[in-house]
Amino acid sequence: xxxxxxxxxxxxxxxxxxxxxxxxxxxxxxxxxxxxxxxxxxxxxxxxxxxxxxxxxxxxxxxxxxxxxxxxxxxxxxxxxxxxxxxxxxxxxxxxxxxxxxxxxxxxxx
Amino acid sequence: xxxxxxxxxxxxxxxxxxxxxxxxxxxxxxxxxxxxxxxxxxxxxxxxxxxxxxxxxxxxxxxxxxxxxxxxxxxxxxxxxxxxxxxxxxxxxxxxxxxxxxxxxxxxxxxx
Numbered sequence: 622x623x624x625x626x627x628x629x630x631x632x633x634x635x636x637x638x639x640x641x642x643x644x645x646x647x648x649x650x651x652x653x654x655x656x657x658x659x660x661x662x663x664x665x666x667x668x669x670x671x672x673x674x675x676x677x678x679x680x681x682x683x684x685x686x687x688x689x690x691x692x693x694x695x696x697x698x699x700x701x702x703x704x705x706x707x708x709x710x711x712x713x714x715x716x717x718x719x720x721x722x723x724x725x726x727x728x729x730x731x
Numbered sequence: 732x733x734x735x736x737x738x739x740x741x742x743x744x745x746x747x748x749x750x751x752x753x754x755x756x757x758x759x760x761x762x763x764x765x766x767x768x769x770x771x772x773x774x775x776x777x778x779x780x781x782x783x784x785x786x787x788x789x790x791x792x793x794x795x796x797x798x799x800x801x802x803x804x805x806x807x808x809x810x811x812x813x814x815x816x817x818x819x820x821x822x823x824x825x826x827x828x829x830x831x832x833x834x835x836x837x838x839x840x841x842x843x
Contacts, residue, residue, distance in 0.1 A: 625773070655831065670831050718828050720776075721775075723771065724773065
């Protein structure tokens with residue numbers, strides 16, 4: 622069973638502050654690493670699919686980096702806004718589907 | 732843009748009852764899957780399909796059955812509901828098993 626670990630489990634951040642959190646995954650047989658945002662009462666939506674070591678992807682104030690050799694990815698949020706409150710999931714593909722981490726629950730406090 | 736449509740959104744069952752969660756997608760995705768979400772755990776794969784007529788078990792398949800008669804539809808059947816199957820269920824589809832997943836809105840199931 623693949624282990625995809627996310628930390629921290631939850632995070633409270635003041636509005637306007639920047640934050641980041643981590644996903645670690647098996648570094649052998651790497652194919653891709655996914656990030657999803659899951660807002661309350663909605664379904665998860667993909668943020669990034671990352672495939673190359675050293676890759677950095679950006680969508681607005683959210684960016685992610687990838688280190689496949691050491692098996693980790695960081696998700697950064699710059700200037701947090703209330704609408705950033707959500708659970709952020711990372712997932713590691715395997716032959717039958719994705720293995721998900723338990724997520725980082727982010728709460729932005731006004 | 733319908734995407735992935737799941738029904739029902741909420742369901743309460745008694746132990747031993749059976750039911751079917753419906754899932755349909757209009758993106759012509761070959762890969763479809765069912766996950767369950769339980770408190771303190773990541774999304775776990777129940778069953779998946781890589782095309783019409785092909786289904787296989789995921790990580791937690793016991794107590795569930797699936798079929799894939801068309802590319803669009805992938806229903807999940809609970810054969811004899813148990814309280815341990817109380818969960819939120821998500822159907823998801825993609826072009827391939829390793830690709831970006833598109834999720835339905837989820838179905839909250841309570842088994843009494």
